[in-house]
Amino acid sequence: MDELLQYIEQLDLRFSIEPNPENPNQIISKIYKSGEEVGEMHCFIIEDALVTVGKTRNAKKMEVSGINVNWITIHDGHKRNGYGSILLLYTLNEICKINPHLQYIILDDDSDSTNKTSNIYSSIGFESSELVSIDMHSARGKTVKLTGPEKQLYIHTFNENVDILANNLMKKLMKKLKKSKGGYTSKIKYKSRKRLHKKYTFKSR
Numbered sequence: 001m002d003e004l005l006q007y008i009e010q011l012d013l014r015f016s017i018e019p020n021p022e023n024p025n026q027i028i029s030k031i032y033k034s035g036e037e038v039g040e041m042h043c044f045i046i047e048d049a050l051v052t053v054g055k056t057r058n059a060k061k062m063e064v065s066g067i068n069v070n071w072i073t074i075h076d077g078h079k080r081n082g083y084g085s086i087l088l089l090y091t092l093n094e095i096c097k098i099n100p101h102l103q104y105i106i107l108d109d110d111s112d113s114t115n116k117t118s119n120i121y122s123s124i125g126f127e128s129s130e131l132v133s134i135d136m137h138s139a140r141g142k143t144v145k146l147t148g149p150e151k152q153l154y155i156h157t158f159n160e161n162v163d164i165l166a167n168n169l170m171k172k173l174m175k176k177l178k179k180s181k182g183g184y185t186s187k188i189k190y191k192s193r194k195r196l197h198k199k200y201t202f203k204s205r
Helices: 002-010 083-098 155-179
Strands: 013-020 023-033 036-053 060-074 104-108 134-137 143-146 150-154
Touching (some): 002 083, 013 083, 036 083, 036 104, 036 150, 083 155, 150 155
Parallel strands (some): 060 104
Antiparallel strands (some): 013 023, 023 036, 036 060, 104 150, 134 143
């Protein structure tokens, strides 16, 4: 995570994260580019997060303490730069460090890309909290998993994999900048560049 933070700092990105004065359980985080606000995220710390624990016929619903991601948005003119993924990963990491008792992160994803592996939430490990999911084959022969909009992420799994997630995200950002005109990749040097090309696998719960 430290390497990602150093990298985005050189891109002149900054963050702010603080509780809502009127509701301390609501956390508001923002991301800035060259001093201009480019995105915002709202979430709540709750004690009754409804999650699915277990698999198949042994699965059951439980209420646990956790984080409810209310919404995240990147302003027009700044989309498709990876800012949403950066803000999401940074915010969740900071909240989890301050609140080690939390168990799950939950959210409702009503976007058109909810069932795609490239989805912003799926890319960092969120899974459907539905008890039933359906695998279907698309016209191109690819398997598509259809689930409901409710997603969840076990915080212990997130904490174990946060450095892997950060490195994967940094690789994507570097690739985007390399393709763009006047990218930053030629100006930034990394001692651990070889590590970024290593294939990572998630640790299971």
